[in-house]
Amino acid sequence: MQQEVTQQVTIQVTQQVTEQLSRVFAQQLQDELKRMGLTQQPELHTEARRTRSPTHVSTKGSNAPEDISESDDELSRLYVDTPFHLVAMGKVHNLGPTIHHERIDSGIVRVEVVEVLDASALVPIPSEEVQTVGQAPNQFIQWPKRLVDPHVKEWTNGKDNDNHDEDNASDENKGPISCLLTMTTHLGPQPIELILKEEIVGRSAISLFVGSEEILEICVGNQMLSAVILQVWIMHLHGICVRKDTAHLYGFLDPHTTQDVGNKREDIQTYIMTQLSEGNKECYLLPYYYPNHWQLFVLCPRKNLIVFLCSLGNKPKANIKSTLDLAMQAHQMTKNKRNSKPKWIKPMSRMQRGSFECGYYVMRHMTTIISASVVDSWMEIFNVQDPFSEQDINEIRERWALFFCEATSI
DSSP: OHHHHHHHHHHHHHHHHHHHHHHHHHHHHHHHHHHTTOOOOOOOOHHHHHHOOOTTOOOSGGGOOOOOOOOTTOEEEEEEETTEEEEEEEEEEOOOSEETTEEOOTTEEEEEEEEESOTTSBOSSOOSSOSBGGGOTTSEEEEEGGGEEEEESEEETTEEEOSSGGGGSOHHHHSHHHHHHHHHHHHTTSOEEEEEOHHHHSSSOEEEEEOHHHHHHHHHOOSOOOHHHHHHHHHHHHHHHHHHTOTTTEEEOOTTTTSSTTSOHHHHHHHHHHHHHHHOOSEEEEEEEETTEEEEEEEETTTTEEEEEOTTOOOOOHHHHHHHHHHHHHHHHHTTOOOOOOEEEOOBOOOOSSSSTHHHHHHHHHHHHHHTTOOSOHHHHSBOOSOOOHHHHHHHHHHHHHHHHHHOOO
């Protein structure tokens, strides 16, 4: 009898705490929506929530974004994602299912570039005639829907003008962050599941559960990042490697599997050593979290070299340094090489201003390495201590939001 009473009391207390936390989170979300000039939409019914497709989500099958309509007086922003930035203003033309005698996929639209903003940027879908944005005017070209932000009424001197208040919001409010925040308002208590495939981190597939709290970290932009945010970023960077045909150069080490909390040192060492031996990559990127701070390690097994980047200028902690040394030494032995400790180098790193930006610094450094196909000359490439600008940080937030909205559906 006493046990039943205890269970009932426990259930009641749990419900009360859950309800209180939900109210706190709802208020926090409302405050952020208000700050960004948005309003929280009414809760959708279950069926409506399941079929809703916000802008920039996956373009596959029934999850494709809503059709982007054609209009003579409306322009669209045209983005590229390596790195993510605005490169042109253009018009969308719905003139049938083919272009230059090639069929257009459902996730692609035909555009005409009206104003070039970055002439040297590579177009997302090049052709024989057009490889860069500067070559695109007076041509019909294909552009992924997910990289088209439609319906800007007028574009003058680099600024879009509209009499409507909602269109006077900042670019950030109209882009991927807005999409992500809108998604959060309809997410409910259940997190979104993504699969970090075995081929990416060298172990059995990992289910990543991204909830409203993690999404809000990106939306707000002033909080320490959770490990799952970095795991999703690894998925994004792996996709870039595949498209650039550099997946044979770069491997990734899972930040959750390698953190000290909850993992045995021997298991971490075994995991890393197995990855180095079986992956046979040129470089392995390890975003590492030590309480309240993210750092980046780049393991180069063929050169028996470890590159260390820290936005606070700290030295690597003894535990992780010893673990990486032993894993690299064991790998050298499997290759019948001399059992010698790896060489460590610490290039100059960008220095963060505040207390939360370290995760973004690690993500930005990882992006630089992958985008520029860096495998050596670390001291020459990383030679600046100036902090990243707010625009640099926001670009990473937008790219994360764009990838997540594309990879998921609500």
